[in-house]
Amino acid sequence: MTNRTRAVILAAGVGSRLRPHTDAVPKPLVKVNGTPMLHNALHQLSELGICEATIVVGYRKEAIEKSCGRRSEGVEIEYVYNPIFDRTGSAYSLWLARNTMLAGDTVLLEGDVFFEREVLERTLRTVSPTKKNVAAVAAFTEAMSGSAVELAEDHSVSTFVMNQTPAQAQARSLFKTINLTHLSAAALHDRLVPALHRAVESGHRTAYVEQILAPLVENRELPLSAADCSDTRWFEIDSEADLQLAEEIFRLPPALALSDPSSAKLAAGARR
Numbered sequence: 001m002t003n004r005t006r007a008v009i010l011a012a013g014v015g016s017r018l019r020p021h022t023d024a025v026p027k028p029l030v031k032v033n034g035t036p037m038l039h040n041a042l043h044q045l046s047e048l049g050i051c052e053a054t055i056v057v058g059y060r061k062e063a064i065e066k067s068c069g070r071r072s073e074g075v076e077i078e079y080v081y082n083p084i085f086d087r088t089g090s091a092y093s094l095w096l097a098r099n100t101m102l103a104g105d106t107v108l109l110e111g112d113v114f115f116e117r118e119v120l121e122r123t124l125r126t127v128s129p130t131k132k133n134v135a136a137v138a139a140f141t142e143a144m145s146g147s148a149v150e151l152a153e154d155h156s157v158s159t160f161v162m163n164q165t166p167a168q169a170q171a172r173s174l175f176k177t178i179n180l181t182h183l184s185a186a187a188l189h190d191r192l193v194p195a196l197h198r199a200v201e202s203g204h205r206t207a208y209v210e211q212i213l214a215p216l217v218e219n220r221e222l223p224l225s226a227a228d229c230s231d232t233r234w235f236e237i238d239s240e241a242d243l244q245l246a247e248e249i250f251r252l253p254p255a256l257a258l259s260d261p262s263s264a265k266l267a268a269g270a271r272r
Contacts, residue, residue, distance in 0.1 A: 004104045005182075007045050007075075008097045010209075011038060011111030012058030012085040017239045026060040028111035029067055030237065032246050037114050037237065038064065039073060044120050046074035050107060054078045054100040056093040058085025084205075091207040095196040101188040105132075108209070110179035114246050115234035123182055123227040131225040132184035138176050139230040140169035143245065147210045148174035149226065157224040160214035175226065177210060178234055191222045 015027030022030065028038035038055075045053060053075050057064050061081060068077055080096045082088060090110070100106060107120070123136045135157060137149055148169045150159040161174060169176070183192060195212050199205070216222035235246035 005050050005107065006100055006104060007050050007053040007107045007109060008094065008100055009038065009041060009053055009055045009109045009111050010090050010093045011064060012056050012061075012082040012093045013090075013112075014059045014086055015112070015238075018237065018243065021240070021243070022059075025063050026057075027237070029063060030243065032114045032235075032237070032243070033250055035114075036067065038068065038111055040114055041109055041111065042068065042073035042075045042077075044115065044117050045107070047117055048120055048124060050075070052076050052078075054080055054097045055111070056080045056082055056097050058082040058093070087205070089206040089211075090209045091196055091199055091212045092205045094209055094212075095193075095200050098193050098196065101183075101193055102185075104185045106183055106185075106188060108179075108181045108183065110236065112238065113179050113234060113236045114250065115178070115180065116232060116250075118232045119178065119180060119229045119234050122229055122232070123180060126225060126227040127182055131223075132182075133187050133223060134182045134225045134227050136178040136180040136229050136234075137226045138178060138228070138232070138234070140164070140166060140174050140176050142166045144169070144176045147177045147208070149177055150174055151226055155226050155228070157217050157226055159218055160210050162208075162210065162214075175228070175230075178229060179209075179236065181224075187222050191216050 011028040013027060015022035018027055018030060029036045051074060055077055057079055065079060070077055082093045082096055119136055123134050126134045140148060145165055148161045148164045149157045152158040164174060195216055199207055199212055217224050233249050235249055237243050237246050
């Protein structure tokens with residue numbers, strides 16, 4: 001990875017399902033075993049040589065700015081404010097960070113995902129001259145629901161499928177999106193940023209990022225490869241139950257967390 005690769009972290013949401021934790025702090029600052037989710041993300045980025053990040057803030061933005069400052073975990077930080085964070089989806093927040101995306105290759109992250117280094121490292125390791133756009137995914141388990149993808153034989157993403165239950169996803173052998181994606185400068189400039197702009201201009205401001213990516217991928221306008229991270233530790237934290245499960249996963253030694261049948265369903269999880 002070169003220093004030209006930047007990160008965009010979406011951290012504007014209210015996090016209402018994680019109350020009372022989010023009454024005092026924004027969701028990305030909620031701690032997993034003592035470490036705020038956002039600090040963990042910045043640390044993993046820095047460890048792999050990504051030293052510039054744009055954080056899109058909204059709810060309790062001052063808390064994030066105070067916690068991270070202009071430099072945290074070795075990452076230089078720029079903030080973009082979403083003033084209508086309580087009425088817009090993740091796609092709108094991402095559109096606000098378009099200047100960063102137009103500057104070069106970018107790693108897109110949701111601020112409520114707690115993950116170990118291997119998730120990001122494997123995603124970046126999958127990037128190559130023929131696979132410039134890569135999304136981290138994991139096999140669907142009973143702990144998951146929400147957005148999913150179907151993979152082609154070459155491990156490229158062929159279809160996005162929204163609002164999946166575990167039974168629906170497992171019946172189709174779908175993979176869960178981890179909400180960590182590397183996109184090339186060309187894909188951002190030619191495809192994603194224009195698509196975000198069209199959505200915003202048309203008034204479609206509550207969309208998720210996946211809903212913008214889906215038609216681009218399915219129409220083969222934006223080729224997207226998958227990095228299978230099923231055997232890594234990560235968790236998307238939306239609720240108190242999610243937080244407890246995440247702390248259990250990251251409290252256990254990695255091998256036990258991934259092999260113990262009683263905790264296997266926790267190896268990767270997300271609810272939207």
